[in-house]
Amino acid sequence: MAAPRANYFKSLSSDIPSSIVVFLVALPLCLGVALASNASPFSGLIAGIVGGIVVGFASKSHLSVSGPAAGLTVIVAAAIATLQSFEAFLLAVVLAGVLQIILGFLKAGVIGDYVPNGVIKGMLAAIGLILILNQVPHLLGDDSHFETDEGVIPEKGNIFSNFINAFAHITPVAFLIGGVCLAFHFVWEKIVAKQKGFIKAVPAPLLVVLIAVGINYYFQSSQPASALVGDHLVKIPIANSPNEFLSFFNTPDWSRIFDYNVLTIAVTLALVASLESLLSIEAVDDLDPYQRVTPTNRELKAQGLGNLVSGLIGGLPVTSVIVRSSANVNSGAKTKMSAILHGVLLLVSVAFLPFVLNMIPKAALAAVLIFTGYKLAKPSLFKSFYKKGWDQFLPFVITIVAILATDLLKGVIIGIGVGLFFSFRSNFRSAVFVVNDNNKYLFRLRKDVSFLNKAIIKRKLEEVPEGSSVIIDASRADFIDRDVIETIEDFMIAAPLKDIHVELKKSNLRDQGFNEKIADHKNGTSGGPVRNHDKSVSVKTDVPAPSKN
Structure with missing residues (x-):
């Protein structure tokens, strides 16, 4: 398959539908990561907008999508608690962005080239499984937990316990909406795969959302007591005036620029966010059907610029993120215009259409994410790695288990260690x-x-x-x-x-x-x-x- 030229105008027929899919996936994740980080929901949306527009323009990745990442939630929550000021934390985000830009000029992007393929595939599969485990409760109508890209932080719950407990808190209408939407997504995928023309450009998540809103509207009209309200729906802050909208933004506290804690947090954010971005870029390039290669040093600079801007206007730190990127790939995006347009959609919807978005049931978005998780962790992937032999299969599986048991960064480090062991063992024997x-x-x-x-x-x-x-x-x-x-x-x-x-x-x-x-x-x-x-x-x-x- 020949890689398409970077003709953004000609690729819009593929990139616009993909941007809608990514937008629908990113919306609950931006809100969920903010809640997990003990920050305001709007700070997550700002990070999503910056990740789409600013990083999208600066990056040379064709399919990667950036935004607030669950892998940083523990660090962010602890940082805000330590600094006791969100404005001081924003200063740390700005400084982290500057450090990432410096790392890009120092050519530190080469680190991502040393991650074994089995570890990258294991990371993708683990995130797919976490998506499924994390979103089934929302599909069943248990919306007592926030959404994240990778999992739930230990202090606020465990993905396995939340998954099991959700079956004791089923909301019938949410379960009906989620089940119909998920079944429709799978059926639509099979129908579209055999078709040509306009129908292939219609994004399934958009239809899923319309179906969900329609079903819930029916219950609101005929059985108001059963309809979904409150926590079962998307929640976006609504501004009644331009000044109120601007008040949602924050600026850094520059008076603490020489604060030791601020500088320490900035270095930590820069290192962890850079590593997560490099791992995600490796994974996204692997998913790219055209097998294009992203210049990693340029990506570090782009992520640094994103964090610089996000911190200046009140947003959380950003990284390249797998779930949104994989949704971008699966929906047929061809260029980075999809990522940029998803950021534009987030901005427009938050500024002008929050009341419309607040009509969307979370069960519908859960169906979209569960489908994405299935695509990342298909049974065929496990079979193919098993056939490759134990030296490939074990690093793949151990990476999955480690990520499920800890978090993305720790799990990948464990996977790299196992992969290096088998690589050394193979070289030792031969x-x-x-x-x-x-x-x-x-x-x-x-x-x-x-x-x-x-x-x-x-x-x-x-x-x-x-x-x-x-x-x-x-x-x-x-x-x-x-x-x-x-x-x-x-x-x-x-x-x-x-x-x-x-x-x-x-x-x-x-x-x-x-x-x-x-x-x-x-x-x-x-x-x-x-x-x-x-x-x-x-x-x-x-x-x-x-x-x-």
Whole structure:
């Protein structure tokens, strides 16, 4: 599939419907993350608007969507409590943005390239499962918990306990709306997949919302006591005048710019937000059907600019976020105009249409998010990783479990550790290859042979019986540790005592110095008895030394 050129005008037919989908997904998440952070709901909406418009314009990512992230809720809540001033916290957000811009110029974006693919896929699947667990209560009508991208902070609930307890607090009308909307989403997906033309441009979440509002309106008209009201509906602050709308914004407290706590929080936010953004960018690029690559250093600068602006006008910190980005990908977006337009929709709706948005049942939005979660954690994904082998499957599964048990950042770090272990284990095993055919042994050293391979090489050499023939092929090794070289040299010196013929194949280009101990031994300088066993030790050079010309 050829990647589309960055012709934003021609891509609007795909990007506008996608922006509506992302807008409907982002709206409850912006509010939920703000509530989870012990901040005002409007601060979450500001971050969503900035993440869409400012970061969207500055970033070179085609499909990533930025906004307030649940991964930062614990840090934000603790920071606000520590500083005892939301305005002082906004100053920390501004400074964090400046630090991220500096990190971008220092080319720190390369960090994201070292995350194993299994960990990224595991992160996506974990977020998909968390979405499902986190949104089922809202589908059932239990709206006592806030919505987040990744989970629920421990102090306010656990996704598993909230999931189970929700079945004891079912609201019939919400369950009806949520069930109808979810079923419609799956059916619509199958219908549209086989169609062409205008119907493919109609976003399913928009139809889901219209169906939900229609059903609830029917109950309001015929059975008012059963209709959804209050916490079961979206809540956005309504301004009665431009001045009241502007009063929802806040500015930083610049008098605390040299406050140690403010500076510490700024550094923490910059580091955590940068890492989450880099991980999300890696995941989004992996989801991109056109496999386009985002320049990570530019992304750090864009995220820094976003946090700088968000902090200046009263918003929470922003990062690139998976749920909104994956919804963007799944809805068929082609360029970053989708992310930008979703920010514009958030701004317009908050400024001019809050009363319309407040008619949307949360059960309908839960259906949209559950469908998105299913797309991220399909059973086929688990099957495909299982078929790849345990070295791929275990890092994938352990990342999922770790994220579910802790949070996104800790879970990914654990997953990276497991992935590195299996990578090291694979390299460790493949570095030494031993074949025995009727006492004719081949020891082939490949890749990087470190001191950690010394034990197995020494053991295998000691197992060689008397009268054998041994070929030690070091010509394919990129690096051989000095300890390993000495182990081989010791074996070659002792080999004639057991009537073992040893042939060493090496590269003059890479293995200068091999057999130094043997040379010393023959010259009588090694400290041990000198024996003439030249007929038992030979050296071959497979790779000629480079010409001086």
